[in-house]
Amino acid sequence: MPQPVESTIKVTSEDPKKKKEEEDKNKEENSDPSSSKPAADGKGTGKDKEGDEAEELSEEDLQLKTSLEMLVERLKEPNTDLYAPSLETLRTLIRTSTSSMTSVPKPLKFLRPHYRDLQALFNSWQPSEVKSNFADVLSVLAMTYSDTEPRGTLRYRLISAELRSTHGSKDSPLEDPGYWGHEYVRHLAAELGDEFALREQAEEEPEADAEEVVGTLDDLRDLATKCAIFLLAHNAEPDAVDLLEEMEIVETIVPLVDENTYARVCQYMIRCVDFLPPPDDIAFLRTAHSIYVAHNKFPEALLLAIRLADPELVRQDFNAPGNPSMKKQLAFLIARAQIPLQWLQTPVTEGEELPDISEEISEDLLECLSNTRLSGAFRAFGKEVGVEEAKSLEDVYKSHLENTRSSTTIDSARGNLAGTFVNAFVNAGFGNDKLMVEAEEGNSWIYKNKEHGMMSASASLGLSMLWDTDIGLSHVDKYTLSPEEHIKAGAILATGLLNVGVRTESDAALSLLVEYLDNKALSLKTNAIMGIGLAYAGSHREDISALFLPIVADESVSIEVAGLAALALGFIFVGSENGEIASTILQTLMEKVEREDKDLEEKWSRFLALGLALLYLGKQDASDATIETLKAIEHPVSKMAQILVEACSFAGTGNVLKVQEMVHHCDEHIDGKKKEEKEDEAKEDSSAEDKDEGKDKDESKEKKDDSFHAFAVIGVALISMGEEIGAEMSLRQFNHLMQYGDPIIRKSVPLAIGLVSASNPQLPILDTLSRYSHDNDLAVALNAIFAMGLVGAGTNNARLAQMLRQLAGYYYKEPDCLFMVRIAQGLVHMGKGTIGINPFFGDKLVMHKPAVAGILAVLTAFTDAKAFILDKYHWMLYFLTPAMYPRFLITLDEDLETKPVTVRVGQALDVVGQAGKPRTISGWQTHETPVRIATGDRAEMASEEYVPYGNVLEGFVIVHKNEQWEDNKMDV
Numbered sequence: 001m002p003q004p005v006e007s008t009i010k011v012t013s014e015d016p017k018k019k020k021e022e023e024d025k026n027k028e029e030n031s032d033p034s035s036s037k038p039a040a041d042g043k044g045t046g047k048d049k050e051g052d053e054a055e056e057l058s059e060e061d062l063q064l065k066t067s068l069e070m071l072v073e074r075l076k077e078p079n080t081d082l083y084a085p086s087l088e089t090l091r092t093l094i095r096t097s098t099s100s101m102t103s104v105p106k107p108l109k110f111l112r113p114h115y116r117d118l119q120a121l122f123n124s125w126q127p128s129e130v131k132s133n134f135a136d137v138l139s140v141l142a143m144t145y146s147d148t149e150p151r152g153t154l155r156y157r158l159i160s161a162e163l164r165s166t167h168g169s170k171d172s173p174l175e176d177p178g179y180w181g182h183e184y185v186r187h188l189a190a191e192l193g194d195e196f197a198l199r200e201q202a203e204e205e206p207e208a209d210a211e212e213v214v215g216t217l218d219d220l221r222d223l224a225t226k227c228a229i230f231l232l233a234h235n236a237e238p239d240a241v242d243l244l245e246e247m248e249i250v251e252t253i254v255p256l257v258d259e260n261t262y263a264r265v266c267q268y269m270i271r272c273v274d275f276l277p278p279p280d281d282i283a284f285l286r287t288a289h290s291i292y293v294a295h296n297k298f299p300e301a302l303l304l305a306i307r308l309a310d311p312e313l314v315r316q317d318f319n320a321p322g323n324p325s326m327k328k329q330l331a332f333l334i335a336r337a338q339i340p341l342q343w344l345q346t347p348v349t350e351g352e353e354l355p356d357i358s359e360e361i362s363e364d365l366l367e368c369l370s371n372t373r374l375s376g377a378f379r380a381f382g383k384e385v386g387v388e389e390a391k392s393l394e395d396v397y398k399s400h401l402e403n404t405r406s407s408t409t410i411d412s413a414r415g416n417l418a419g420t421f422v423n424a425f426v427n428a429g430f431g432n433d434k435l436m437v438e439a440e441e442g443n444s445w446i447y448k449n450k451e452h453g454m455m456s457a458s459a460s461l462g463l464s465m466l467w468d469t470d471i472g473l474s475h476v477d478k479y480t481l482s483p484e485e486h487i488k489a490g491a492i493l494a495t496g497l498l499n500v501g502v503r504t505e506s507d508a509a510l511s512l513l514v515e516y517l518d519n520k521a522l523s524l525k526t527n528a529i530m531g532i533g534l535a536y537a538g539s540h541r542e543d544i545s546a547l548f549l550p551i552v553a554d555e556s557v558s559i560e561v562a563g564l565a566a567l568a569l570g571f572i573f574v575g576s577e578n579g580e581i582a583s584t585i586l587q588t589l590m591e592k593v594e595r596e597d598k599d600l601e602e603k604w605s606r607f608l609a610l611g612l613a614l615l616y617l618g619k620q621d622a623s624d625a626t627i628e629t630l631k632a633i634e635h636p637v638s639k640m641a642q643i644l645v646e647a648c649s650f651a652g653t654g655n656v657l658k659v660q661e662m663v664h665h666c667d668e669h670i671d672g673k674k675k676e677e678k679e680d681e682a683k684e685d686s687s688a689e690d691k692d693e694g695k696d697k698d699e700s701k702e703k704k705d706d707s708f709h710a711f712a713v714i715g716v717a718l719i720s721m722g723e724e725i726g727a728e729m730s731l732r733q734f735n736h737l738m739q740y741g742d743p744i745i746r747k748s749v750p751l752a753i754g755l756v757s758a759s760n761p762q763l764p765i766l767d768t769l770s771r772y773s774h775d776n777d778l779a780v781a782l783n784a785i786f787a788m789g790l791v792g793a794g795t796n797n798a799r800l801a802q803m804l805r806q807l808a809g810y811y812y813k814e815p816d817c818l819f820m821v822r823i824a825q826g827l828v829h830m831g832k833g834t835i836g837i838n839p840f841f842g843d844k845l846v847m848h849k850p851a852v853a854g855i856l857a858v859l860t861a862f863t864d865a866k867a868f869i870l871d872k873y874h875w876m877l878y879f880l881t882p883a884m885y886p887r888f889l890i891t892l893d894e895d896l897e898t899k900p901v902t903v904r905v906g907q908a909l910d911v912v913g914q915a916g917k918p919r920t921i922s923g924w925q926t927h928e929t930p931v932r933i934a935t936g937d938r939a940e941m942a943s944e945e946y947v948p949y950g951n952v953l954e955g956f957v958i959v960h961k962n963e964q965w966e967d968n969k970m971d972v
Helices: 016-031 049-056 059-076 080-095 106-124 129-145 152-167 182-204 217-233 237-246 250-256 262-275 280-294 298-308 311-319 324-337 363-369 374-384 393-397 413-426 452-464 469-480 485-497 508-518 522-535 542-553 559-572 579-594 605-614 620-631 636-649 656-670 673-683 688-720 724-740 743-756 763-772 778-791 798-810 815-828 849-862 874-883 963-971
Strands: 888-892 902-908 921-928 937-941 946-948 955-961
Touching: 059 080, 059 106, 080 106, 080 129, 106 129, 129 152, 129 182, 152 182, 152 217, 182 217, 182 237, 217 237, 217 250, 237 250, 237 262, 250 280, 262 280, 280 298, 280 311, 298 311, 298 324, 311 324, 324 363, 324 955, 374 888, 393 413, 393 815, 413 452, 413 815, 413 874, 452 469, 452 485, 452 522, 452 874, 469 485, 469 508, 485 508, 485 522, 485 874, 508 522, 508 542, 522 542, 522 559, 522 874, 542 559, 542 579, 559 579, 559 605, 559 849, 579 605, 579 620, 579 636, 605 636, 605 688, 605 849, 620 636, 636 656, 636 688, 656 688, 656 724, 688 724, 688 743, 688 849, 724 743, 724 763, 743 763, 743 778, 743 849, 763 778, 763 798, 778 798, 778 815, 778 849, 798 815, 849 874, 888 902, 921 937, 937 946
Parallel strands: 888 955
Antiparallel strands: 902 921, 902 937, 946 955
């Protein structure tokens, strides 16, 4: 085993002139054979060096120094037979030298004064194998001159390789850079990166003065690969990845890793993705995926394939394992991500229809893929953790703890409407709420609401019966026969809601709702559109697009219907990059502009833009052509759509440049542009008519501003939410926007904070939102209260619940704010603390696209809360449903029966790049499954008695008995 050079070698001097004088002096002393004074080491103190060094050097060191100088002298002699043995001895002395970690190895220290002489000697030799060995020695010595002669180590290494290829043996141990130790390899790796960057720069600027070039780019890459092999074998996986990335050959690491290093390499590469620009981020993900596939790590590979949204990879990974239990585990992951089932089918030629999926996939796998077990498992989980009983509104409000100074009317229409949503969110999925499901005949909660309140009340039944497609449809069915239009419309929406995230063979939602798409009643038509959109979110169903595209393109329909149809298509084809749908929405926007239609100035145009943007969710540069097309539209909606499309394209990537672009869109308010316009207007001394025209122009400009600034703020959150450091930095940016922004920006900031930290109530964020909830601008306060609900959704956070009770007392005279406080209370206790809306799963590795679409749709409605949520469109709060998913861990045996096992649950720790096998959780507690997993928590097996098929312990995880554990137990 070669002895590594143990420290970074760098010699510096504060005074360059002094340093040059010392080096000249050293040369004179070394060239004088009669001088018995030892050569200076470049660290002169101004004292008598001869006496000092004689005292400092031990007898052993003095002997080593004398031997090295003798070997150097032999290389200068004309007898060529002495060269090879002298170099061999020199090489041995350098390799076997030992010193402390903080000092330069003594052979290098003693040889440093002779470096220039050895260079001149090397240049005088003829090419040979001996000269290649000489080049290796100089390569090591060059580390001591890295400050004055950059990349000397690499240069002599490449010269040695050239000489060895023509005059030497390729089997030489010197071929491996690891022969000289770890520090030499690290030094070489650093110089390789610098040299590669300079070579590329030289190619781009050929007119620049080129230095002497040794070796080709391929030679550099070959050497980098050898260094990477050494680094991987010596617990320096991050260094190996970084080196290959600098050389632009990171994909070559796949065959270099083994069963001991692949996990650490993949973890590091995946964490690097957040900090890489496109297309390097995709290259890293694909390389990590290839490594997992090569080592038969199917769940890990499938999660990356889902993140890449590559149907071909998803299908390959799903079909790769032969173990049926592993395939079921993969099916659960696919069901969690809600990716299209047709991705799993063998592709057919264009024009042919896909065969029925049941022909290719077995019934038991289809059951796992369709999420049909979710409802039963969730209710059993609720029973296990003691939250099976339905909660009443008073259980949530706890009015006796509120500091209200006067009693409010309990049966007011606004109070009952709030109660509808609170009841729906709190009892979601349990199917036993007392207001709707178990209401007595003739005492239905629906009739305690007015008109559109009735719609939301009957729709709430879909949330109460969430995921239960069998019993839920029978409960909803009786309301679809109601003569009251609003009740019927709510039942139509409820049909879509209870099918969210669940696929049924009968396609109940589509078959029941399709007949209402042509209905003349606006509420029935729009609720049927959104019901289908929510039920089939993420399914990419072409047959549904054929139904909705004519509605979007129809010039006779209102902008409301067209906008909601576009939004429904955005839900269904989220992240699909579907060109036909995109072109239809773009065509609709352009046609309405050409007709100078006032429709686009209405509030519904933002949903047309959002539907278009959702098609490109997570697709990064794929949206460039669409953005360029939008720039051609001369209308305020154009800029809003551009921002939405760009923000969605880079959602969850943490791309810093795109975040900066979003902030720049907000700067137009900060730099005082509008103030200058107002000052100019005040100075104008024109007629009243001219003033009126000027005002109209200003109003249109303000409208143009308001149409996109809100989405620029939300865009900052959307892009940075997938990466912890970026999310933390965005909060500081929001603080600045809140202080200096105009009203439209200020009221959007709380929404952005809610998006960044959905279902993750951190104390600083709660305090910030609590401060905003008391803002003088009620629009800011209203959005801040709702954001508190988003941040605490499904957490039962006691501190947040107390804040909301205080707000209920504070806003008892403000019906809108009090209504929003109640909604936030319902969100905090969502699913009685068992359902979250955080869109990331798989240990925060994968973004759930339908969840992001749902949250964005609600935030879009809140950009003009008075026109939507506080008006008759409060049912848009149900757009959160695609983001709702149980935060549980349920372990199953190989027959998919519940199998309790012992697990530890604690706060997740980032251990990427740490040495050894550090703990991945802290502050853990031991539980028996099923168990609740909060955002930011991580679970791991408490013992090795059972082995999980899934790599991340969340959701449904299949386990099997570890036979070796039994044997080990018996041995003990």
